[in-house]
Amino acid sequence: MSELTVLCVNAGSSTLKISLFAVDSGRGADAERELWRGDDDHVDIRTALDALARAGLGAPDAVGHRVVHGGTEHSRPAVVDDALVADLRALVPLAPLHEPAAIAGIEAVVAVLGDVPQVACFDTSFHHTLPEEAAHLALPERFWQRGLRRYGFHGLSYEYVVEHVGAPALGRAVIAHLGNGASLCAVRDGRSVDTTMGLTPTGGIVMGTRSGDLDPGLLVHLLAEEGYDATTLDHLVNHEAGLLGLSGSSSDMRDLLASRAAGDHRAELAIAVFCRTIRKQIGAYAAVLGGLDSLVFTGGIGEGADDIRAEVCAGLGFLGVEIDPARNGPPRRAEVDGGRVISPDGAPVTVRVVAAAEDRMIARHTSNTLLGS
Secondary structure, eight states: OOEEEEEEEEEOSSOEEEEEEEEEGGGGGGOEEEEEEOSSTBOOHHHHHHHHHHTTOOSOSEEEEEESOOTTTOSSOEEOOHHHHHHHHHTGGGOTTTHHHHHHHHHHHHHHHTTOOEEEEETTGGGGGOOHHHHOOSSOHHHHHTTOSOOOOOHHHHHHHHHHHOHHHHOSEEEEEESSSEEEEEEETTEEEEESOOSSTTSSSOOSSOOOSOOHHHHHHHHHHSOOOHHHHHHIIIIISHHHHHHSSOSOHHHHHHHHHTTOHHHHHHHHHHHHHHHHHHHHHHHHHTSOSEEEEEHHHHHHOHHHHHHHHTTOGGGTOOOOTTTSOSOOTTHHHHOEEOSOTTOSSEEEEOOOOHHHHHHHHHHHHHHTO
16 A cells, blocks of 8 residues: 555643544655644544544555654654553653643544554654753753753654755755744754753743743742642642733734734733743844844744734844845744745845644644555
């Protein structure tokens, strides 16, 4: 069999996205042909399978899952079996917003489709190329031996951008995946050399409801002086912080932009902090890379919020980052086919917008894993 129909299940921190692809293993980078997509971000697996049946598409040949955390053991996609599910359960403390959803998705497929082949595609795999000095945390060696290190996430999104644009065209690149969960990755020769998220998806830049990096002393203070324990502290940094905590009203960038336009100071502050942390990180990664050839925006905010792209890039002219206002407009569906350049012709740094397509990477990996490509 050279073609598989692959149901792609992408369980994010705030959404569940499901799509169906026909994958021809002989066609390389153009192997995936989209057949169906769930009506909204919250469609469940049983509803999706019912919709496929009504559309005459039948049951899929295989199911691929986005799994956020693969730990130290899983550097590539893997066929789901009991041992792998046990590994995922052990990793729940490192990705409490995501890993349980992935496990639930796997179990739901078994309940509905029985022994259909399933493949786990890990967001951490892309970052297994991190150099030791980037992966190590400044802690005693015993913690490294116990798996406490920088893992990085959004790897399927970064991997798609690299394959889609091409490593030579990207050169020394910073890719910004901006959504409810957000991170940046420094890429050289198509490989991850640094990334903002760390041991868990909570670290790095400010996100929708996640704090990003905090002074460790602040966390100690909250535990020792403010009555927090591990459970309440986890809830604070993952569910009450970020844009929601700063604005006091919403974690949705669309809401915040509207509120800012209406004169809401806290919404203005939240957006300013968000853009500033991203801008700082781009500068840091330009230093890590020894210069910058490309900056890529992807993810829901990265693709859809032209105001945010402009504000992030403001003040980065010293790096050669510049946006052409005429090109930096609302999102266009053609971005799925090739992305678009929003920097002026001849600019030292090429700034692109590329629509996220993690589901295509899931379909590709699932087919390659099962067919041995």
